[in-house]
Amino acid sequence: MKNLVILISGRGSNMMAIAEACAAEGWDARIAAVISNRDDAGGLAYARDHGIATAVVDHRNFDGREAFDAALAQVIDGFAPDMIVLAGFMRILTPGFVQRYAGHMLNIHPSLLPAFPGLHTHRRAIEAGCKVAGTTVHVVTPELDHGPIVAQAVVPVRPDDTEDTLAARVLVMEHWLYPRAVRWWVEGSLAHTDDGRIVHRGGEPQSLFEGS
Ligand code: GAR
Numbered sequence: 001m002k003n004l005v006i007l008i009s010g011r012g013s014n015m016m017a018i019a020e021a022c023a024a025e026g027w028d029a030r031i032a033a034v035i036s037n038r039d040d041a042g043g044l045a046y047a048r049d050h051g052i053a054t055a056v057v058d059h060r061n062f063d064g065r066e067a068f069d070a071a072l073a074q075v076i077d078g079f080a081p082d083m084i085v086l087a088g089f090m091r092i093l094t095p096g097f098v099q100r101y102a103g104h105m106l107n108i109h110p111s112l113l114p115a116f117p118g119l120h121t122h123r124r125a126i127e128a129g130c131k132v133a134g135t136t137v138h139v140v141t142p143e144l145d146h147g148p149i150v151a152q153a154v155v156p157v158r159p160d161d162t163e164d165t166l167a168a169r170v171l172v173m174e175h176w177l178y179p180r181a182v183r184w185w186v187e188g189s190l191a192h193t194d195d196g197r198i199v200h201r202g203g204e205p206q207s208l209f210e211g212s
Contacts, residue, residue, distance in 0.1 A: 004029055005084050007035050012046060013171065014175065019031050021180075022183075025183065065092065069094045083186075086107040087108060088108075132154050137149070137152075184200060189204070
């Protein structure tokens with residue numbers, strides 16, 4: 001049984017989607033803990049209500065990223081994690097932290113990487129005149145919003161889309177995509193190619209399209 005530790009900073013809807021899929025689909029895994037850098041993160045209440053251990057490591061209590069990441073790692077390691085799942089965790093991680101969990105940490109980012117790393121992805125996609133937008137699950141590497149892509153989901157950008165309407169449609173896709181990607185990892189279905197890409201061993205589609 002694999003121990004998943006999920007890091008959140010806010011509402012935690014992706015964390016909930018993963019927890020629900022894990023239970024409903026009977027993964028050989030458990031959510032060992034949900035950890036947040038904010039004590040007001042909405043997702044913490046869901047975790048507590050579902051008997052999942054929670055912890056808060058408030059970044060404001062630390063003098064710099066190194067000290068915060070060291071404290072965070074200590075708390076994470078207390079839950080004997082096999083995998084760290086970043087689900088709306090809005091902190092830039094130090095290279096040392098990323099290295100500690102190298103190959104064992106996934107992130108979801110609300111754009112079709114490598115386009116639009118960083119913040120305000122939906123606004124930037126609309127402003128750039130993009131006709132599609134979406135979300136990416138990737139292995140975390142020291143470079144922000146970078147790293148081998150596990151899966152992507154695509155939605156059309158409609159002419160009347162606002163940042164909020166686009167974000168809402170992408171989020172629906174995230175709730176399909178992220179549990180699927182985490183399950184693949186739990187099952188051991190993902191393989192690295194020699195040139196550093198990630199493929200599904202059984203050939204399951206690593207792309208999802210709205211409406212399909
Ligand atoms: C999600 O849309 C996720 O892609 C994004 O934050 C949202 C969290 O929502 N993550 C990032 O922007 C990370 N760079 P949630 O708390 O409801 O899961």
